[in-house]
Amino acid sequence: MSKNKKNATETPVDKNLSDRQYYFNREFSWLEFNRRVLSEGLDPRTPLLERLKFLGIFSSNLDEYFMVRVAVLKKQIEAEVHKLTPDGRTPQEQLDGINQRLLPIVSLQHQFFEETLRPELGKNGIYILNYIDLKKEQKTYLQNYFEEHIFPVLTPLAIDASHPFPYLSNLSFNLAVMLKNPETQEDLLARIKVPKILPRFLPLPEKLQIQENIQAPNWIGVPLEQVIAHNLGSLFPGMDIQEYHLFRITRDADLAVQEDEGDDLLLAIQKELRKQRIGGTVVRMEINPTMPSKLKKILMEKLELSEKDVYTVDGLLDLKDLMSFLGLPLPNLKDPSWTSTMPQRLRHHGDDIGAADINNKNRIDFFAAIREKDLLVHHPYHSFASTVQGFITQAAHDPNVLAIKMTLYRTSGDSPIVNALIAGAENGKQVAALVELKARFDEENNIQWARKLEQSGVHVVYGLAGLKTHTKVVMVVRQEEGHIRRYVHIGTGNYNPKTAKLYTDLGLLSCRPELGADLADLFNFLTGYSRQQSYRKLLVAPVNMRDRFIKLIRREIENCKDGDTGRIVAKMNSLVDSEIIANLYAASQAGVKIDLIIRGICCLRPGLKDMSENIKVVSIIGRYLEHSRIFYFHNKGKEEVYIGSADWMPRNLDRRVEAITPVEDPDLTKELQEILGILLSDNRQAWDLQADGQYIQRRPSDNSPELGSHKILMETVAHS
Numbered sequence: 001m002s003k004n005k006k007n008a009t010e011t012p013v014d015k016n017l018s019d020r021q022y023y024f025n026r027e028f029s030w031l032e033f034n035r036r037v038l039s040e041g042l043d044p045r046t047p048l049l050e051r052l053k054f055l056g057i058f059s060s061n062l063d064e065y066f067m068v069r070v071a072v073l074k075k076q077i078e079a080e081v082h083k084l085t086p087d088g089r090t091p092q093e094q095l096d097g098i099n100q101r102l103l104p105i106v107s108l109q110h111q112f113f114e115e116t117l118r119p120e121l122g123k124n125g126i127y128i129l130n131y132i133d134l135k136k137e138q139k140t141y142l143q144n145y146f147e148e149h150i151f152p153v154l155t156p157l158a159i160d161a162s163h164p165f166p167y168l169s170n171l172s173f174n175l176a177v178m179l180k181n182p183e184t185q186e187d188l189l190a191r192i193k194v195p196k197i198l199p200r201f202l203p204l205p206e207k208l209q210i211q212e213n214i215q216a217p218n219w220i221g222v223p224l225e226q227v228i229a230h231n232l233g234s235l236f237p238g239m240d241i242q243e244y245h246l247f248r249i250t251r252d253a254d255l256a257v258q259e260d261e262g263d264d265l266l267l268a269i270q271k272e273l274r275k276q277r278i279g280g281t282v283v284r285m286e287i288n289p290t291m292p293s294k295l296k297k298i299l300m301e302k303l304e305l306s307e308k309d310v311y312t313v314d315g316l317l318d319l320k321d322l323m324s325f326l327g328l329p330l331p332n333l334k335d336p337s338w339t340s341t342m343p344q345r346l347r348h349h350g351d352d353i354g355a356a357d358i359n360n361k362n363r364i365d366f367f368a369a370i371r372e373k374d375l376l377v378h379h380p381y382h383s384f385a386s387t388v389q390g391f392i393t394q395a396a397h398d399p400n401v402l403a404i405k406m407t408l409y410r411t412s413g414d415s416p417i418v419n420a421l422i423a424g425a426e427n428g429k430q431v432a433a434l435v436e437l438k439a440r441f442d443e444e445n446n447i448q449w450a451r452k453l454e455q456s457g458v459h460v461v462y463g464l465a466g467l468k469t470h471t472k473v474v475m476v477v478r479q480e481e482g483h484i485r486r487y488v489h490i491g492t493g494n495y496n497p498k499t500a501k502l503y504t505d506l507g508l509l510s511c512r513p514e515l516g517a518d519l520a521d522l523f524n525f526l527t528g529y530s531r532q533q534s535y536r537k538l539l540v541a542p543v544n545m546r547d548r549f550i551k552l553i554r555r556e557i558e559n560c561k562d563g564d565t566g567r568i569v570a571k572m573n574s575l576v577d578s579e580i581i582a583n584l585y586a587a588s589q590a591g592v593k594i595d596l597i598i599r600g601i602c603c604l605r606p607g608l609k610d611m612s613e614n615i616k617v618v619s620i621i622g623r624y625l626e627h628s629r630i631f632y633f634h635n636k637g638k639e640e641v642y643i644g645s646a647d648w649m650p651r652n653l654d655r656r657v658e659a660i661t662p663v664e665d666p667d668l669t670k671e672l673q674e675i676l677g678i679l680l681s682d683n684r685q686a687w688d689l690q691a692d693g694q695y696i697q698r699r700p701s702d703n704s705p706e707l708g709s710h711k712i713l714m715e716t717v718a719h720s
Helices: 026-042 048-078 091-123 136-153 224-229 265-278 293-303 319-327 366-372 388-397 416-426 443-455 513-527 545-561 578-590 650-654 666-680 709-718
Strands: 126-128 157-159 173-180 187-193 201-203 219-223 240-251 282-287 310-312 375-379 401-408 430-435 459-461 472-480 483-491 503-510 539-541 567-572 593-598 615-620 630-633 640-644 656-663 686-689 695-697
Touching: 026 048, 026 091, 026 695, 048 091, 048 240, 048 282, 048 319, 091 126, 091 310, 091 319, 136 224, 173 224, 173 293, 201 224, 201 319, 219 224, 224 240, 240 293, 282 293, 366 388, 366 483, 366 503, 375 666, 388 401, 388 416, 388 472, 388 483, 388 503, 401 416, 401 513, 416 430, 416 443, 430 443, 430 513, 443 459, 459 513, 472 513, 483 513, 483 640, 503 640, 513 656, 539 545, 539 650, 545 567, 545 578, 545 630, 545 650, 567 666, 578 593, 578 615, 593 666, 615 666, 630 666, 640 666, 650 656, 656 666, 666 709
Parallel strands: 126 219, 282 310, 401 430, 430 459, 567 593, 593 615
Antiparallel strands: 157 187, 173 187, 173 240, 201 219, 240 282, 375 503, 401 472, 472 483, 483 503, 539 656, 567 630, 615 686, 630 640, 640 656, 686 695
16 A cells, blocks of 8 residues: 555645744644643532543643653654754754643642642542641551551662662652661662552541541542651661652653564564563653752763753642542542433344343344444444444354454453454454554553454454554445345444543444445455555545545635635544645635634644634543544535544554545434534533634633533433
8 A cells, every 4th residue: 555645745735835833833732732631620610520530631641742752852852853843843942842831731730739629629528648647546557558568569779889770660650768877877878669559549447537627538548659658667677767759750652663574563562562661761750849959960860861851749749640539439529420322223123232142132233224224323422332342243143244354453451342353253254353563552452462363263464564554444244145245334433442431433334335345445455465546435544545635625625716615624633734734724715614623733723814714723622532533525515524533644644544434324414513513612621722822711601501512412312
């Protein structure tokens, strides 16, 4: 499969559209996205425990950002890469800008937790106490708990001339302990790793939860690191403990797999994972302000860090562990519970008995439902288990099914999808799975599933050299009354039942012959030697997707020039590709009205006079992670709507295998337009991007109702 970018680059756009002033920096735009995530935690309208969740997501996002994006910039600087970004910045300028922008945001997060959320938790019976403030009997309990449960797990490591500086694993939480030998008066230094296998926050038993000014507590406890710190005498008997200081490090965790033609990709990634465990370069250290400059200097020297790599946090480190409090049985402090439902049309084809019950004869007949009409599923509003999972499970056990082919990018640890594929192979069907081993941070999990699938007789392909297979597709081949029919699922999200409850994603179930033929060609490329250069209906990257999208944009331009209406609405995770952006600018100049729903990174500058004044950009951050991709083109009233796995980013258009499908059923195109309309009318979770790069959150005007898109969609599905 070759990249067909030539025609797209020949599309005429004004040369000045590539000027640096018209582009936001990708890295800085991501920081603005994470600021919006944090804002959900700061917003008093968000239930209390959900606010903790958003603070935790903010921290988790930052970890990944440093492990990948900051690490890449550091590598570029080390390699003396001087290539400028579309907004005209060098790697060093970006790194400096990240530090400058991030410091106040991180400070805000921790200050807000300590000064606002921690007291608010106390008002609701949740007390994260400091060890030093505990009563004697409470300390005695924790001392005993330390000796029995914590002490055996800890390994204090000396740091001196005969003990080299220890290896610090990625995202490790550590205590640097400063000691003195009372006999020699020698100053000593040791490191203790706070174990991840123990809970970060240790609760006190109910009988010890009595505390002054505390009534009817729901949870009382202390951070694990404080219990360790206040029981250091057990680890260093005979030594005088001078002081201790907490610190946390982040390492480069981006795999660098060399995909030479002769390499075995599976072995190459396993080797790289072993190297990753040994450790990449340290890219960040988090400390408390009480750490003395001498100790800070030692750590910076040993870890090869500069001053800008050190982030000082006044309060608890690693706030992503706050998400554990969502497990408390306090529904009044969380979002209202929501149970996904089955699409109404499926209810007419059997009983909702769950995807796992394969022996019940009254189960949903997915094949009959799809033959009747294309079906659109919208997660998490529609149940993943009762739709996509049920479809694949039925295919695995249907005696008329001959073959199942699918791509697996990410899936859950106890994946019912993988189990269904194994069952299909055991039932004598031809089952093929493209398992993408290069799915970032899921490489090890995918290797395990690939091995299990192979052992069960599934034909497993490990992705393609130079291309990451990101598309989300399934094809089921079925024998029906003397002929073969192909059933397909083309989606925007991973085949993962866990994330399907948290991410908004769309999927099309169809048996249209053209889609089946296109997927057959695509799978032949993924598993064999096909070099397919054209597709009947699908937009496939890196073959025709870039060119087709640009032609769709240019068509709206021509329609405007002919005196007709030009209209584009596009929803995706990120908009980065400068060529697509330049064509959107050209469309805006021609009078095309453009609405972009971009959850995360957006490098396009909206609202610039005579440039992008017809473009509006909105980001929606809320209860669910907006993950679906929808592309609408007015086309002189003959509206075209597409869904699929790709964002408008260079990696999606040029370096990944992606698939976008048209949705041609009029009822389904109307449904997708209604979804876009609900999102665009949101005045609770929506943020409008300004021409200067700032995002302003929408607020309901006086006497107007609050319109939260996630809430509206839940209510819409519940009453359908």
